Amino acid sequence: MPTSLRIMAILGALIGVIGLPVLLRPHATRVTLGLKKSPQMVYILRIVGTMLTALGLVLIVFAITFWKTA
Numbered sequence: 889m890p891t892s893l894r895i896m897a898i899l900g901a902l903i904g905v906i907g908l909p910v911l912l913r914p915h916a917t918r919v920t921l922g923l924k925k926s927p928q929m930v931y932i933l934r935i936v937g938t939m940l941t942a943l944g945l946v947l948i949v950f951a952i953t954f955w956k957t958a
Contacts, residue, residue: 889951889955889956890955891918893951893954893955894947894951895953896947896950896951897917897952898945898950899947900944900945900946900948900950900951901942901944901948902944903940903941903944903947904940904941904943904944904948905944906939906940906944907937907938907939907940907942907943907944908937908941909937910933910937910940911933911934911937911940911941912932912937912938914933914934914937915930917933917937918930918933921931929932929942929946936937
């Protein structure tokens with residue numbers, strides 16, 4: 889795997905690992921980051937976690953797909 893695709897896959901894994909706790913445990917994330925408690929904050933953190941996890945998966949899939957086709 890070329891270096892550029894390896895970097896893309898590593899960044900995808902890192903972003904996915906950062907996004908999973910935000911998605912799965914928004915309360916713990918809110919307390920850790922010191923954010924205020926509001927009903928909207930749970931939805932905001934879940935959306936952010938979903939977007940980060942999806943970005944990580946997309947980067948990993950693109951890196952593997954480009955590597956396999958090249």
